[in-house]
Amino acid sequence: MSIREKLDISAYLVVGPENTAGRPVVTIINDALEAGFTCVQIRSKVASARELIELTRQASEVIAQAGKSDDVALLVDDRLDVILAARKQGIKVDGIHVGQSDIPVEVCREYLGEDSIVGLSARTYELFEYIQTADVTQVDYFGAGPLHETQTKPDCGLDRDGKMVTRSFADISKLAELSPIPVVVGGGVKLVDIPPLAQTGVHGFFVVTAVSEADNPKLAATDLVKAWKLSKHKETTEKW
Structure with a gap:
């Protein structure tokens, strides 16, 4: 069975060198893995292609x-070029997340x-219409949010007018119900x-700074x- 077929996005870490409070990215990833995180995304808007390839190598290792x-x-x-270059060097990379x-x-x-896994950020505006009408045959999951305003990605959640749109738990419940594919939610979680x-x-949920900038990343994770x-177990028990 391929990793795409058994993709687990329940605990999803997004991390890059600008979000680690000066600590090595690989250290944060290791802490998250030991804590039971199930998915890791390398994301950076400041690292060069070669730096991203090296970060990907370290994460894979x-x-x-x-x-x-x-x-x-x-x-x-985002960086298809980085993934292809990393794979050319023999680095195991499982996929991409795009906006x-x-x-x-x-x-x-x-x-x-x-x-390979392809994740897609769901549109902030027209969210419910989009998630029902988008062609998802090539997509493995939607990333949605933000739950709260976040400085990690200041443009996350902006509508066409540039206004911040955060998502209530009621919105997210509706989103989960309507989406034909799995949904992972983040943004200030x-x-x-x-x-x-x-x-x-x-x-699942995705986090950046809640783990990567925590005083004790492993404990936070x-x-x-x-x-x-515990919450999912409680939900299952209550259904029975």
Whole structure:
């Protein structure tokens, strides 16, 4: 079974060198893996292509050292060129995450192949209409948000008029119900948000600074994973 077929986005870390409070990216990733995170995305708007390739190499190696190469997906944000160059060097990269203004998903799929993962940021405006009408045959999951305003990605959640649109838990529940593919939600997510988020029916949460800039990243990551699992277990138990 390919990693695409068993993709787990329940605990999803997004990380880059600008979001680690000066600590090595690979250290943050290792802490998250030990805490039980299931998906890692390398994202940076300041790193060069070569720096991104090296970060991807380090991330791939630490995932392999943890014995999780077959279970934890490693993705790169936006940079199809970086993924192709990394693969050319023998680095295991499982896929890409793109936004609406990035490289089209069908192009990503053509170059990366059927076993690769392609994630897509859902439009902030016209969200519910979009998520029901978009062609998702080439997409493995939607990334949605923000739950709160976030400085990590200041343009996240802007509508056509440049106004910030955050998502309520009611919005997210509706989103999970309407989406034909799994949904992962982020944007300022904190520990206190995990229980209500888990109750919405989405497949997971994604975080950046809640782990990468925490005083103790491993502890922060562990608390997030525990809260998610406990909340999902409670939801399952209540259904029965």
